[in-house]
Amino acid sequence: MFRTKKKNIEDKLFDLISYLFLILFALIILYPLYLIVVASVSDPNMVSNGQVWYFPKGFTLEGYKRIFEDNSILLGYMNTIIYAGLGAIISVAMTVSGAYPLSRKDFYGKNFFMAIFVFTMFFGGGLIPTYLLVKSLGMLDTVWAMVIPGAVSVWNLIITRTFFQTNIPEELREAAFIDGCSDFRYFIKIILPLSKPIISVLALFVIVGQWNGYFDALIYLSNEKKYPLQLVLRNILIQAEPQLGMMIDVDTLAAKLKVRELIKYSAIIVSSVPLLVIYPFIQKYFVKGVMIGSIKG
């Protein structure tokens, strides 16, 4: 009796600590995000004086107004949407059509193909040879540089192959083939409609990657009109250099610097909201994707 009671206290203590620790951790994660939202609609003076902690003070939408007046963010949005959409189509098409034969037991040479693909996970040409290749293909400063060089990842191929192996019964193919179905027809009419879950997972990976990445754009694009959102943001958030020569009056300089801070907060919100809003809905697909991938490495 005494024994179990003692154990219960131990467990309760464990529960208490877990709850406290995890809730604290969740708050630490949430607070910076919340603070950005609050700061983006507050008076920049109060923010920079350290008066804004929980609730917006001196409500203003000036930051958002400035952002939408300047069309570089909107242009960045447009470009990112194009890169994400086109990238998702190309990536998904190549991954699914490449992974399907690898999932077939009767596909001669799949060890060869798999070895060719997997080797690239551990060794690659590196930055400069890849850059020179893209350059020599004439893709610099074009949409293609953003969507083709990274189109297929071995990891996604493995995930997709595993999905086919575990979700589509061999009997289905046998039945279809007895009815005179060819591989192509079977792939398009039967496999693709059954692959909606994996297609959405792959498309999400690509879209999130395109939405958040800036490295490819940094090396392959020099035309600012083609910059994706993240490169535009980088200029606003990190490289922002006040043009001191243009401002003489000290007061206006200070005021401009404060508005610049306000613009930063608003820019963070404007660029992150789309993903953060849809993310609770897509979370389960992500988890599914990671899980399909991890079960059968």
Add this chain to the structure above:
Amino acid sequence: MIFPLKKIKFSFKQILKNYQLYLLIMPTFLYFIIFKYIPMYGVLMAFEDYVPSRGIIGSPWVGLRHFVNFFNSFNFWDLIKNTVYLSVFQLIITFPFPIIIALMLNELTNEKIKKTIQTIIYAPYFISTVVLVGMMYVFLSPSSGIVNKIIEAISGNTIDFFSAPEWFRPLYIISSLWQGTGFGTVIYMAALASVDPQLHEAAIVDGASKLKRIFVIDLPAIMPVIIIQLILAVGNIMNVGFEKTFLMQTPLNLDVSEIIQTYVYKAGLLQAQYSFSTAVGLFNAVINFILLITVNALVKKISETSLW
């Protein structure tokens, strides 16, 4: 584990019968040849003085000169040290954290709180690196950042975090914890979900506490997953995230923030030293590859789990 496929007998009939499968895989195959294997061939330029107009075959060979130059350059040891420090500290601190969080989350009995916490801690994964670093800049700004307001209130001073070399690594790692922990738990949560509940029931009957059960049931159950993740992480130790490092670099913290990848980018693309930069990148890749093979072999000796 990566090659679970069985051998199929070679026959022309089999290949002809499945010719459409070869057509299906062809675009992906060509993609790998063009975008992965041609750059591997391009690595040859590390051993020559590459002249774009003469191509890889036509450029003069210089053997290992670029490597020797790199080893003898004044910042060679700094680059190695910065790269290794950043990734080793990052690994030691950020690797166990998702495991601990997953083990704790797994024990929560209130499903609603559990789901909410999960949703919240995954969220930063969807914040881009640019925004993450941008957030650090606004929060840590010496003049208007909230963190410095707190520090000022306590000590009367402010810290210019992005100019202080000693703050670069802590900031890098703390921000990784903030951003990556939640997503890192996904895989461990999945592994924990497959633990047989009967084991727990039996242990409870024997009077085992939760903590005890975590150590004797949960942890051993997810150990293979932990080991695989660890091998992959160690095999990537020389690949610290270029994206974040590059954004966090300022002229004042360059002493600790210049890593091999940022150096390759600057020497190669900004200064157009194609051959030299490729040599540095190749050196980095080779070290990584050796590490991966070594760790895998070591782990294979100690435990049953390994990559291949």
